[in-house]
Amino acid sequence: MLSKLWTPLASGSKPELRKVLIIASLLATVPVLIMGAVAYFTASGRFIEEIREANRQTMLQIQQRIDEKLITLEKIALQNAVNPTLSRFVSLSNPEEDFETLGLTMSLLNSMQVLIEDIDAVYLYRPDQHLVVSPNRGLVGEEVLPEYVREAVSLNPSKVWLDHKLESELVRDGFHQVTFVRRINTSGQTPAGYLIVNLNDTAFFRVFSNMKLGSRELVIVTPSGNVFADGSSSLLQNPLAQYPFFQELMNSDEREMLMTEQVDGSPMSINYLKSNYNGWKYVTMIPYSDLTQHLQKIKQTTFLICLLLVLISVTATGVLSKRWYRALQSLMDLIKNKGGLAEAPHSQNEFAVIRHYFDSLHENNEILREQIQESMPLLRANFIQNLLTEPFHSSMIERAEYYNIPVQHAYYTVLCIELDNTRGHTEQDSNLFHYAVINISKEMISHHAEGLVIRMHNGHIAILINHDAEEPSLADLKTKSFLVAEEIRSVAESLLHITVTIGIGRSYEGLGQVRTSYGEALEALKYQLVEGSGRVLFVGQIKAETSSFAYPYDLEQQLLTCLKLANMDKISTLLDDFAQALRAEIVSHEHVRQSFIQLIAASLRALYEIDPNSTRVHDYNLYERLNELNTSDxxxxxxxxxxxxxxxxxxxxxxASRNHSTIQKALDYVHEHYDTDLSMPQLASMISIPVSQFSHLFKVEVGMFFSEYLIALRMEKARELLETTDFKISDIAEKLRYNNSQNFIRVFKKMNGMTPGEYRTRHSKEKPEQKAAQGANK
Incomplete structure (x- = not known):
């Protein structure tokens, strides 16, 4: 092709024409080369950035998973730190002499050590007595604890994470011991004790292996300078502390950092991410050759494409310089073959056809603009969701004007509406209720101020109110917001026969603060757990959290006793009392939820003690279901x-399965003669088996020892007599075969957390309150 083009030019063409063709060829090839170079560097830069971003996201996931493990362990430690058993042991002046409390403490520590995942050891430390309780070794001296743990405890911290390097030749930077220390406060003058939990650092390595890091290496650097490294892969020949970039990362206070360093003679891309929870620094290292190995193929492909385009450009230049009309005709054929455009009249010339083509493009552009206008409500709703949930930046002001967001007045308030009791409704019914509440909200707002109403992705209905300039103060803005919310709640209840709960955030100046107001409205909604649903909740009226919280341990113990005795009616009553006790405290919604979690955990543990070989009695996760419920009712x-x-x-x-067994006969006798003197030898003789065999069979069948069962049964009967009769406490003690009332009072208080007299007084006060509450509900 090139020889055919060049031959007539070299033989018969004028020199001016030849120069023009050469210049045209150069002008055609230079843009191709520039575009090829730009395309290569752009693609390579984006490719590397995408790899780095993917690496950052992987590192962020590892950080979040490890933080979740540590936070979960901290919450479990807090839950056990407030256990009365540990507090009672810490308060003992002579812990070696109280074997019962020591046994209960060791059982609790052993259950933590066995049941909590990734735990190596659990200790209870009494620094004032220089004693340590271990579920494996019992009561020993404080020398079993490492020196660095005792030094940390000497500073009297409320809680602290410790990490310590254990030298080893098997792993480059050695093994590590991660320890969590939680203070256990006492009510008296006794010095505090400490719950110490050792975490197995192999949990971190499992996170590493699950993320499939490939050729990357990830290490975790703690504030104390210790390094957690995956021993399965190592890109570095020397310890980390010998590299300058490591010292720079250790001294940096930045949240994230990205650098490229020469490490052992090879360039490496190093990413650094710092955890907000504990200050641990996550560092990944990737050889730069791994990042750029695919760029060589891109480079070669780009070069070949550019070379091909240059040849095509040179050829096209020669052809087009001779045959302009043929090119124009090809353009005409392309336009005619292009679908989706109005057909031009056949009488028009080529330039008229081209003009008609561009007119058709303009017409299609107008159609597209109309489609955008039709989709404007959806686009507007998406922007409002971003405004309420994402960090504010200056470009949002211009976008707000584009989407016609009210900006006439300075102050904004966000209301958040949640429909109550929609569980069980079909998806269609739920959508209809939401649509109706949205329409009611729009109507109510139009009477008071400018505002917008949308349905959020989380199912809540958000209302953005732009207050009138005539409102003189923030107190008036709050009053107006309450008025709007109460009208919406009342109309929804009267027209739709459903209840809604509305959370109100504070009023703020400017669009930049609406995200804060929305967050406060959501926080107010969470207090349904404390205040109940079907009402208006303002974030400023939420009860402040107190520094101490009294968990109703006595009600928990009563409920566990009734569970072991399979008394469902009494369990239902105690559940109401448990919830009422939480409402009586000034607590946050998290305290309420954690209290119910602890109650469920204690009940499942009691069920396991009764029948360790039992199958699962619930077909779903109780804790996940609990978190879905938003009110204590x-x-x-x-x-x-x-x-x-x-x-x-x-x-x-x-x-029922043991109705005909020998143990059931003994149980029937105990229930009929609980108010007589009973003993194991007596019952064993009655069913004609040895005492030792009777004790073993009773524990296997009933799930508790005979003495424990007899005490629990008699305490249940004692509570019934205290609630239903006016018998003296000494008479009740005598009826239940206690030699003196003091022994009876001591056992009752241990089982129920209060004396018999206090129990009778409390129960007599609760009855009128419950009757009044039932009358109010009617």
């Missing part, structure tokens, strides 16, 4: 309907 109803009936049924089934 819903939680109590769920516990009564779905949680405790299967437990009681399982215990009853177990009891």
């Amino acid at each position: 819903k939680i109590v109803g769920w516990l009564k309907a779905e949680v405790y009936p299967p437990m009681v049924g399982h215990i009853n089934t177990r009891t």
Whole structure:
């Protein structure tokens, strides 16, 4: 082709024409080369950035998973630190002499060590007595604790994470011991004790292996300078401390950092991310050759494409310089073959056809603009969601004007609406209720101020109010917001026969603060757990958290006793009392939720003690379901309907299966003669088996020792007599075969957390309150 073009030019063409063709060829090839170079560097830069971003996201996931493990362990430690058993042991002046409390403490520590994942060891430390309680070694001296742990405890911290390097030749930077220390406060003058939990650092390595790092290496550097490294891969020949970039990372306070360094003679891309939770620094290292190995193929491909385009450009230049009309005709054929455009009249010339083509493009552009206008409500709703949930930046002001967001007045308030009791409705019914509440909200707002109403992705309905300039103060803005919210709640209840809960955030000046107001509205909604649903909740009226919280441990123990005795009616009553006790405290919604979690955990543990070989009695995760419920009334109803009936049924089934056994005969006798003197030898003789065999069979069948069962049964009877009769406490003690009332009072207080007199007084006060509450509900 090139020879055919060049031959006539070299033989018969004028020199001017030849120069023009050469210049045209150069002008055609230079843009191709420039575009090829730009395309290569752009693609390579984006490729490397995408790899680095993917590496950052992987590192962020590892950090979040490890932080979740540490936070979960901290919450579990806090839950056990407030256990009365540990507090009672820490308060003992002579812990070696109280074997019962020591045994309970060791059992609790052993359950933590066995049941909590990734735990190596659990200790209870009494620094004032220089004693340590270990579930494996019992009561020993404080020398079993490392020196660095005792030094940390000497500073009297409320809680602290410790990490310590254990030298080893198997791993480059050695093994590490991660320890969490939690202070256990006491109510008296006794010095505090400390719950010490050692975490197995192999949990971190499992996170590493699950993320499939490939050729990358990830290390974790703690504030104390210790290094957690995956021993399965190592890109570095020397310890990390010998590299300058490591010292730079250790001294840096930045949240993230990206650098390229020469390490052992090879360039490496190093990413650094710092955890906000504990200050640990996550560092990944990738050889730069791994990042750029695919760029060589891109470079070669780009070169070949550019070379091909240059040849094509040179050829096209020669052809087009001779045959302009042919090129124009090709353009005409392309336009005619292009679909989706109006057909031009055949009488028009080529330039008229081209003009008609561009007119058609303009017409299509107008159609597209109309489609955008039709989609404007959806685009507007998406922008409002971004405004409420994402960090504010200056470009949002211009976008707000484009989407016609009210900006006439300075102050904004966000209301958040949640429909109550929609569980069980079909998706269509739920959508209809939301649509109706949105329309009611729009109508109510139009009477008071400028505002917008949208449905958020989380299912809530958000209202953005732009207050009138005539409102003189923030107190008036709050009053106006309350008025709007109460009108919406009242109209929804009267027209739709449903209840809604509305959370109100504070009023702020400027669009930049609406995200804060929205967050406060959501926080207010969470307090349904404390205040109940079907009302208006303002974030400023939420009760402040107190420094101490009294968990109703006595009610928990009563409930566990009734569970072991399979008394569902009494369990239902105690659940109501448990919820009422939480409401009486000034607590946050998190305290309420954690209290119910602890109650469920204690009940499952009691069920396991009764029947360790039992199958799972619930077909779903109780804790996940609990977190879905947003009021204490819903939680109590769920516990009564779905949680405790299967437990009681399982215990009853177990009891029914032994109706004809020898142990059941003994149980029947105990229930009929609980108010007489009973003993194991007496019952063993009655069913004609040895005492030792009777003790073993009773523990296997009933799930507790005979003495524990007899005390629990008599305490249940004692509570019934205190609630239903006016017998003196000494008479009740005598009826239940206690030699003196002081022994009876001591056992009762240990089982119920209060004396018999206090129990009778409290129960007599609760009855009128419960009757009044029932009358109010009617």
